[in-house]
Amino acid sequence: MSYEIKLDIFEGPLDLLLYLIRKNEIDIYNIPIALITAQYLAYLEMMRSLNLDLAGEYLVLASTLIHIKSKLLLPPDESEGEEEEGEDPRAELVQQLLEYQIFKEAALRLENRPLLERDVFTRGAPGEAPSAAEEEGEAMMEVGVFELVAAFRRIVAGFDRPEELEIDAEKMSLADRINEIMEMLSEKQQMTFVELIGDRTDRRRIIYTFLAILELMKLRMIRAYQSGPFGAIRLFLAVEG
Amino acid sequence: MEEKVAIIEALIFASETPLTAERVVEILPGTDKKEIVLLFGELVREYEQRGSGVCLREIAGGFQFRTRADLAPWIRKLKTGRPAMLSQAALETLAVVAYRQPLVKAEIDRIRGVDVSGALKGLLEKKLVRIVGRKDVPGKPIIYGTTRKFLEVFNLRDLSELPTLRELKDLQE
Amino acid sequence: MEEKVAIIEALIFASETPLTAERVVEILPGTDKKEIVLLFGELVREYEQRGSGVCLREIAGGFQFRTRADLAPWIRKLKTGRPAMLSQAALETLAVVAYRQPLVKAEIDRIRGVDVSGALKGLLEKKLVRIVGRKDVPGKPIIYGTTRKFLEVFNLRDLSELPTLRELKDLQE
Numbered sequence: 209m210s211y212e213i214k215l216d217i218f219e220g221p222l223d224l225l226l227y228l229i230r231k232n233e234i235d236i237y238n239i240p241i242a243l244i245t246a247q248y249l250a251y252l253e254m255m256r257s258l259n260l261d262l263a264g265e266y267l268v269l270a271s272t273l274i275h276i277k278s279k280l281l282l283p284p285d286e287s288e289g290e291e292e293e294g295e296d297p298r299a300e301l302v303q304q305l306l307e308y309q310i311f312k313e314a315a316l317r318l319e320n321r322p323l324l325e326r327d328v329f330t331r332g333a334p335g336e337a338p339s340a341a342e343e344e345g346e347a348m349m350e351v352g353v354f355e356l357v358a359a360f361r362r363i364v365a366g367f368d369r370p371e372e373l374e375i376d377a378e379k380m381s382l383a384d385r386i387n388e389i390m391e392m393l394s395e396k397q398q399m400t401f402v403e404l405i406g407d408r409t410d411r412r413r414i415i416y417t418f419l420a421i422l423e424l425m426k427l428r429m430i431r432a433y434q435s436g437p438f439g440a441i442r443l444f445l446a447v448e449g
Numbered sequence: 450m451e452e453k454v455a456i457i458e459a460l461i462f463a464s465e466t467p468l469t470a471e472r473v474v475e476i477l478p479g480t481d482k483k484e485i486v487l488l489f490g491e492l493v494r495e496y497e498q499r500g501s502g503v504c505l506r507e508i509a510g511g512f513q514f515r516t517r518a519d520l521a522p523w524i525r526k527l528k529t530g531r532p533a534m535l536s537q538a539a540l541e542t543l544a545v546v547a548y549r550q551p552l553v554k555a556e557i558d559r560i561r562g563v564d565v566s567g568a569l570k571g572l573l574e575k576k577l578v579r580i581v582g583r584k585d586v587p588g589k590p591i592i593y594g595t596t597r598k599f600l601e602v603f604n605l606r607d608l609s610e611l612p613t614l615r616e617l618k619d620l621q622e
Numbered sequence: 623m624e625e626k627v628a629i630i631e632a633l634i635f636a637s638e639t640p641l642t643a644e645r646v647v648e649i650l651p652g653t654d655k656k657e658i659v660l661l662f663g664e665l666v667r668e669y670e671q672r673g674s675g676v677c678l679r680e681i682a683g684g685f686q687f688r689t690r691a692d693l694a695p696w697i698r699k700l701k702t703g704r705p706a707m708l709s710q711a712a713l714e715t716l717a718v719v720a721y722r723q724p725l726v727k728a729e730i731d732r733i734r735g736v737d738v739s740g741a742l743k744g745l746l747e748k749k750l751v752r753i754v755g756r757k758d759v760p761g762k763p764i765i766y767g768t769t770r771k772f773l774e775v776f777n778l779r780d781l782s783e784l785p786t787l788r789e790l791k792d793l794q795e
Contacts, residue, residue, distance in 0.1 A: 219711050220736035265736045307733055310788050315710070315717040317785050324775045326705040328679075328688040329463040329697050331635065333513055351535050352769075353603050353753045354746045357612045359537075360544035363561060364614070380608040383550045387594050387608075390581050427551070427592065429582030446582070450673040456696050459675030459689040463697045476699045500623040502632030516632040523629050524636045526649045610756050612764060620727075620743040 221269035222308040224251060229305075236305060239298055241280055245273040272301065381412070385420035393430065393445045400440045450495075453477065454488055461492075467511030542568040543577055543599075547611060550594040551581045557593070569593070577602065623668075626650070627661055634665075640684030640774065682773035683780055708748075715741040716750060716772070721787050723767040724754045730766075742766070750775065 218224045228247050229236055252270060255262055279297040296302075322328050389404060404417055421443065424430040431446045450458075460476065461468045470485040477485075489512050493505045506515050516524055535543065542565045545557050557565045572578040581594040595608070605611065623631075633649065634641045643658040650658075662685050666678045676687050689697055698705075708716065715738045718730045730738045745751040754767040768781070778784065 217710070219714055220734060222735035263736060269735070304735070308735060311714060311717045311721070311733060314721060314785075314787055315713040318717055318720070318776060319708075319713055322691040322777045323705075324688075324777065326698075326707070327691045327694045328777060329459075329694075329701075330686060330688055331514070332463045332465040334465070351540055352749075353605065353612060355540060356544050356547060356603065357614065357617050358747075359541045360548050361614050361617055363541055363545060380548075380611060383594065384608040386551055386581065387596075390594075391597065423551075424582070427582060428585035429592070450675075452673075455673055455675035455690070456693055457675070459693045459697060460700050462676050462687065463689050464700060468700075472700070476696060500625075500628055502623075502628035502630070503635045514635065516636050517628070520629055520632045523633060523649060527633050527636060527641075527645070604755070606755065612753060616764060620739045620746070 220263070221266045222305060223312070224248065224266070225269065226305060226309060226312070236302060239302070241273065241277045241298060245277050248273055276301065381416045382419055382423065385416045386424060389417070389420055389424065390429070390445075393443065398442050398444050400442055402440065404443070453480070454492060457485070457488055458492060461505065461512050462514055464513070467508040467513040469511040472511070538568045539571050543572055546572070546578050546593055547595050547599070547608070551592045553584055553590040553592055555590060626653075627665060630658070630661055631665055634678065634685050635687060637686070639770070640681040640686040642684040645684070679777070680779045681777065682770045686774075709741070711741045712744055716745055716768075719745070719751050719766055720768050720772065720781070720784060724765045726757055726763040726765055728763065
């Protein structure tokens with residue numbers, strides 16, 4: 209395959225490196241670093257001259273290659289005691305290349321399977337006996353967490369105030385505790401603060417439980433009573449579910 | 450089964466609309482309409498004779514596989530109670546409740562820019578959203594939040610496991 | 623054909639997703655999973671023996687009718703518009719997720735040697751990859767895995783049907 213065709217179909221620096229190794233018919237366990245580094249840099253230069261987007265990862269690998277090359281050129285240095293005896297500076301890169309190669313092959317095998325809508329097809333006609341919601345003319349879809357956050361992002365995308373965009377992890381924890389407390393109270397009618405905390409006594413949980421109670425009291429959704437100055441605080445639902 | 454019949458069977462099965470003989474002639478070179486009509490008839494009879502649960506019917510000038518009309522009660526049982534199927538409106542409303550709870554309906558209306566009454570009712574019926582309480586302001590509006598079933602359906606340990614918008618943005622670049 | 627088999631055939635045909643034996647047991651009272659699995663097998667053989675253009679395949683833990691792979695050229699002629707193909711980047715990212723799941727994005731970045739944000743987002747949107755949860759380490763990174771749709775699209779019974787990955791040690795020999 210010619211240079212020109214190959215250029216924009218590299219999937220990253222590892223892919224380019226694998227290509228160079230294959231092209232030069234090199235043993236992957238014994239890469240001539242000087243040769244490969246020179247060819248790799250020449251490729252980067254060509255990509256740059258063609259104004260192709262050069263992702264930062266390509267440059268990172270370039271510096272790795274140059275670093276390995278310099279290590280191989282240096283005579284064994286006594287002062288570099290940290291290096292393991294006889295450790296090949298190429299070893300880590302080789303390992304990474306081998307692992308990447310495995311997944312590249314796996315991707316190819318996935319693609320060669322009988323693919324839905326390419327090789328095999330399911331029933332083309334829309335389903336019969338539609339459910340009630342579909343009769344209302346609304347398309348139904350199966351959703352997961354990603355669809356949920358994507359939906360929320362779409363909604364708030366048009367907002368001016370940036371704070372609307374932020375999702376506060378602390379607010380989430382607080383909402384969790386509020387929901388839990390309301391659920392527990394509607395089951396048991398009344399509970400003490402200690403009962404609400406339960407066996408799990410990590411700091412975060414105690415703080416959020418406390419904040420949740422304050423929030424619920426502020427919203428007048430629960431009421432709290434204390435029997436005497438040091439007595440247990442009892443919490444009741446203020447509204448009927 | 451003759452290979453040509455097998456191809457026609459697969460074509461009818463995969464077609465989104467009832468398949469006409471004319472369309473088959475376009476796809477299979479060297480055939481004519483008369484021959485295809487005969488092969489359609491052959492397939493209809495074959496499904497009948499096998500006592501199959503599926504039958505080939507002539508609909509709107511073409512042919513389409515349908516489940517046998519007398520099996521409709523079973524098919525209806527299949528179609529009820531599918532999990533986590535939501536409309537776009539329901540999904541968006543649920544997203545607002547999940548990320549902004551506890552909140553009142555007016556707040557959801559404001560964020561979505563539409564009246565969410567219908568969607569909210571559906572979510573309450575599906576037990577994905579529930580009434581948490583009432584806000585102590587004039588009119589005592591109802592406060593909504595998500596349910597334990599919501600966590601179950603979306604496979605979340607708790608609400609803090611919900612992905613943040615920043616995480617989604619990082620994926621987009 | 624036995625009436626029960628005809629009902630199952632119609633149910634598989636009508637189901638939008640591969641139909642599991644468990645779902646059939648829910649719909650048909652007085653049956654058990656073992657019996658249904660046997661009847662599924664009977665149907666698979668019947669379609670094979672007839673040389674039908676449609677075959678019954680076990681996909682994503684259930685059964686679904688699909689057109690025979692060797693008839694694809696004809697079906698493609700019927701369906702205008704090219705099939706939505708995955709890019710090489712998407713396929714490689716998907717392969718890493720499929721074989722190494724559950725895993726975090728940093729691990730995919732490391733193996734592919736590039737930032738996989740774009741590819742990952744595309745796979746999430748195509749519903750081939752999903753958010754499984756969060757890892758319990760600082761920063762709580764999101765954990766990814768493949769979906770049921772991944773199994774459906776790649777014609778897989780379950781993840782164990784994925785061709786085994788060549789091991790690093792095999793390469794080193």
